[in-house]
């Protein structure tokens with residue numbers, strides 16, 4: 216039998232190494248080892264823990280994803296409420312807030328800490344004796360939801376902190392967010408699988424941490440910035456907010472690198488102006504700057520007015536919303552036959568860009584928001600996200616507005632439209648629907664699918680309209696002569712197209728299955744199907760299971 220003490224030491228050493236590399240990777244963003252080396256460490260730890268389960272501890276890196284889904288979220292009472300901040304919308308608001316603080320403090324001098332206001336979901340993390348015990352949403356500020364199991368899956372949240380440095384009980388507060396790149400990828404995957412899209416990274420982050428199954432949360436690209444200490448017992452903590460942030464950093468928490476200490480309100484304004492200009496360069500969404508008075512003693516003295524602290528204010532960035540008329544609701548027919556409604560708008564400037572159309576997700580969503588044709592609507596544009604209709608301006612209704620109904624016939628082919636039980640989208644039932652066929656061809660040649668470089672969206676459309684390619688299979692029967700007859704097509708480009716078609720024949724089966732664009736089959740399912748069936752013929756013969 217193995218020496219148990221030795222096994223325990225080995226397990227602890229592996230955990231220490233993994234935690235260190237996690238910290239390098241997720242918090243500092245500067246890994247020291249390759250993913251493969253990291254995976255190997257995790258594999259060794261898992262193997263040892265499987266053999267010696269008596270040594271599994273709740274803060275082991277293997278325990279981030281809970282085994283079973285949580286039934287429902289419990290309620291967490293916040294010992295210190297998580298209140299929202301008062302807003303400033305211009306320099307006058309900021310100045311008024313500052314003057315009030317100066318008056319209340321009897322002219323004593325103070326400095327500020329400026330932080331970016333991350334557009335995410337506020338959470339509170341409680342640590343007891345060095346271990347993450349509870350993670351909760353803000354909720355109404357006094358009571359939040361217990362989402363500990365889900366927050367544990369976010370790798371930049373330490374499951375444990377150095378016990379010798381941390382107070383015995385304390386709570387940190389932070390903002391869980393989804394980086395823009397991760398959001399974009401998630402929505403692309405959802406689109407391919409025919410699932411409803413998230414409107415923006417904040418919605419996606421909020422939806423992800425409130426999943427009943429932590430395994431779903433674990434797959435979402437979530438991250439966190441810690442922005443403060445809620446409360447602490449049993450241990451000394453620094454007496455300015457700035458030093459607290461530095462201190463939390465030494466405990467392993469991820470602090471936003473753009474926080475700044477400012478001596479004067481003029482510096483605060485400069486910080487704000489800088490980020491109004493550069494906000495789009497950040498890899499995550501921010502909607503303003505939070506300004507806090509630095510000395511904790513002054514914060515305590517200033518206290519609260521109503522439900523808002525007097526010692527902090529959120530200076531919001533200029534609006535990315537505008538109001539315009541909803542002229543009509545159009546319908547696009549997608550690759551899988553889904554009828555996708557979109558808003559046709561009277562052109563309007565939003566955040567420096569002219570917006571003429573905007574996303575409307577499905578009929579239910581339109582009715583839930585009570586959007587009617589002819590309404591004045593609020594349009595929002597955030598970052599690179601497709602503009603969306605937030606809702607109607609009900610007070611401007613004349614009574615002439617019309618309630619939208621999904622057509623019962625496909626607007627492209629006239630076939631019957633159905634709404635499958637439990638699905639949000641209406642679908643055209645005609646497998647030969649030209650709109651679907653064209654979208655299928657576009658999908659088939661796209662980069663994630665067969666990656667036929669020579670055929671872009673425009674050529675796909677031309678091939679379809681000329682009747683040369685009625686379905687994806689026809690691509691492989693295209694001849695040099697046929698292609699040359701198309702408009703603006705030279706010898707050289709035809710050769711390239713034929714070559715890229717030829718190359719695509721080597722794609723692995725999983726790519727082919729994905730490229731065929733079966734409803735609900737995304738890249739992952741395609742991999743699974745490819746493992747199970749060995750050829751397209753075999754798959755075609757399989758029954759629906």
Ligand SMILES: [Zn+2]
Pocket residue numbers: 548625626627628629630643644645648649650651
């Ligand atoms: Zn149709």
